[in-house]
Amino acid sequence: MTEPVLSVRDLKVQFVTRRGVLKAIDGVSFDIAPGEVLGVVGESGAGKSVTGSAVIGLIEPPGRIAGGEIRLKGERIDNLAPEAMRRVRGKRIGMIFQDPLTSLNPLYTVGEQLVETIRTHLPLSAGQARRRAIDLLAEVGIPAPDRRIDGYPHEFSGGMRQRVVIALALSAEPELVIADEPTTALDVSVQAQIITLIKRLCAERGTAVMLVTHDMGVIAETADRVAVMYSGRIVEIGPVRDVVKHPLHPYAVGLMGAIPSLETHADRLVQIRGSMPRLSAIPPGCAFHPRCERAFARCAVDRPEPLDRDRRKVACHLYDEAHAEIAS
Amino acid sequence: MLAFIIRRLVQSIGVLLAVAFIAFAMFRFVGDPVNQIVSIEASAEERAQIRESLGLNDPFVVQFARYVGRAATLDFGISYQFRQPVTKLLGERMPATLELALVSAVFALVVGIPMGVYTALRRDSWLAKLFQAVSLVGVSLPTFLIGILLIYVFAVTLGWLPSFGRGEVVRLGDWWTTGFLTTSGLRALILPSITLGLFQMTLIMRLVRAEMLEVLRTDYIKFARARGLTRRAINFGHALKNTLVPVITITGLQLGSIIAFAIITETVFQWPGMGVLFLQAVQNVDIPIMAAYLLLIAFLFVVINLAVDLLYAVVDPRLKVTVRAA
Known part of the structure; x- marks a missing residue:
């Protein structure tokens, strides 16, 4: 496999406020290959945009990168001096x-x-x-x-x-383009044009794209791989076809179920009950467990680490071999 | 654009006519002009003759029209106390006031804008906090007190600068005298200009600071950072330029008040300008001078406002369209 353009390992971004330290991003890892489009989805506040800002070095105080590594073509950029980082921005x-x-x-x-x-x-x-x-x-x-x-x-x-x-x-x-909700503010009629344009220009140049959006339709059409974020972590990442058609993580299942489809008839779209926890009150264990219908005892105490499943990674205890019998 | 200028000019003339009306009303209602001219011993016949020769028996409208007509040719009558044409008296003193006002305004801008930018960019540095504290003093201290304090420190105690007057002046052309060309003239300008400009300077500094902080939060500044532009280009090219529209407005209006309210500073420093002349006129009920001064100040405000409106269009292209459409 060729060297990834962008490689993020265990990235942590924190906001120091008067009420304490808020963990906006808590241990995010992913790669983007040359020419690849990685879609990043999730609800508002899941940490999608903060991840983008961290990569381009635009986290502003009181926020700061608290840990992890960001590598651009193998070269670390998260600890560059401000002037050196400025040269990366816009150029690379x-x-x-x-x-x-x-x-x-x-x-x-x-x-x-x-x-x-x-x-x-x-x-x-x-x-x-x-x-x-x-x-x-x-x-x-x-x-x-x-x-x-x-x-x-x-x-x-x-x-x-x-x-x-x-x-x-x-x-x-540049070698990488971060598109942060590039179509959200646009008219529906021009959204598709803009997405097609970004995809075409980047494909011609071999530019990798990190596409942050909450529009699953855009992701399904544009992205090669997709990362689903929840509460500052990636819960599932993998090829877009697999994740959209057969999501594994219960949150991803809920998210994909919320997309209306012309092919299958449904009276009601799937709804995930509750809402994402505030950053100041992230539950212990798996952040999603209070809303998860398949949660069990371990979910409330033990934080799930990303597990390899075929070509994707899922952060959920259901897919831990030791608990396979509970999952089934 | 031309239609806009013409419309503003018509409005300006309206404003000036209104002010002229008020100025003229003073002649009629603040005492009898004849009494100001003749001596106490003058007979009733003499008075009637003067009244007739001055046209004071004509209807009010005719007199007003005559006054406006003369004012348009810069004839404001004869000063009661000096027995000289008002135009000449004001003209002699105008250069002193205008030079003082100009230097004060330049001082306020040249010092105020960089201080504002600095306090916005380095909000937490001790120097920025010091500037903020000093600006509070500048905003709250009355002008005459600043003048007296400056005289006490730099003229009386240290003896560095003169405490009054304009110093040596050089005559340029028929009616302009300048203090810019001699050392003593320049030295004499320093204290009065600081006195007159300090309030404006702190005002501009606080305004620029507030506007900069506002602009630095905008999306286009964030995008400019994401494009990797240098800090200098972002702060001065993109941020500062966007703060200029309100700064121009305030500076324009303040330039008018600098000229109009130079009276206090001129009095403190015995500056031979229009302000001192005006104060003398008030004390001696010299109505022709008061009326002419009123008109002159109104005229300056109108001209400055027009210039400010035109400057907007230069700074902000979006306004060019509205100006054109209006």
Whole structure:
């Protein structure tokens, strides 16, 4: 197997507050191979976005990376000096944010913002950078890019602005793109276009993608593998087909059951009772056990570690061989 | 854009006419102008003659129209106390006030903006906390007290700077005198400018700080960080520029008040400007000077506001569209 672009091992992110230390991410490990799209799903507050911010080094105080390793092409980046990490951001890891309406600085033309980003990372003259910016705008599907490059963000529609944001994220040919809910703020009609665009551009360049979303439909269409997060941990990670069609972890089962389907008829969608625990009150053992219908004694005391099951990993005692008889 | 300017100009003229009306009303209602001109011994006939020659028997509207017409040609009549044209008196003193106001405003901006940026970026450093504390003093101390304290420390105790006057001035052209070209003129400017500008400086500093903190939380700053831009480019190119619209508004309005309220500073430092002239005029019921001063200040406010509106469009492209559409 080729070396992964991104390799995260036992990552822990904590927020130090007056009421104590909140564990936003508690021991997350995953890899992303070159050109691969990893979908990260989960409810709000599960730690999806914080994982993305940690990878690109944008966790802000009072948050901090409390443990673990993040490696980009084998090189550790979680402990880089601020200036060295700045050079990684934008150049080797690009990021796409949720809301294109607020991601662009309203006082500069899209061209100025593109040229600024390009020239920060690549040794190009102003003229070369501008030509590159026009090419990028054309690539992300902006009509008449040589004219539109001098437009201000408010002269673009939401979908067009998100295309500009994508062009900005890809402007220095990064090895990894983190897309944090890239379609959530968009009109349903343009969501599919934007997702297709991200997937196509990254496939052409061989760029790996970490796609954070709570939209299972987007994941099913786009991702190669998917990681399901709950309460700051990955409960199940594996090929998207396996996880979506045959989820193993009870939480993943509930999550996939909540997707409406045209093929199977159901009067009611599956509902997971209760809600995710607050970070200040994560239950001991498996964080999901109070809501889990298949929980047993061990779940309340013993925290499940990820177990290998075929091509995936599941953090659930049901799949521990020693308890196989209870599971069956 | 042109339609916008024309509309604002028409509005400005309306404002100036209203102020002119108030100024003119002073002539009619604050004592009889004839009494201010003639001596006590003047006979009733003489008084009637002067009244007729000044056109004071004409209807109110005609007199007002005549006053506005003269004001438009910069003729504000003769000062009661100096027996000289008001325009000449104000013109002689205007350079002193304008130079003082300009230096104060530049001082307020040049010191206030960097201090605001610094206190926003290094919120927890001791220097930022010191600036914050000093700014509280600047906001709360009355101007005359600051002036007296500065005179006491730097002029009386240390003897570094002059305590009053403009120093040596150089005449430029027909009517402008400047203190910028001589050492004593420049030295004389320091204390009054600090006195006049300190309040504005602390105001600008606190404003820039608050706006910076607001802008630094926005998504586009986060995105700028994610794009790997340098700290310098983010803080000054992206964040500071977005704080400028409110700063321009406040600075513009404050520039007007700096000129209008230079009166106190000019009095403390015996600065030979329009403020001192105005105070003398009030003491001696010299209505032509008071009326002209009122109009002049109104005119400056109107011009500054117009300039501020035009500057918005330069800084923020989104406003250009609204301005064009309006």
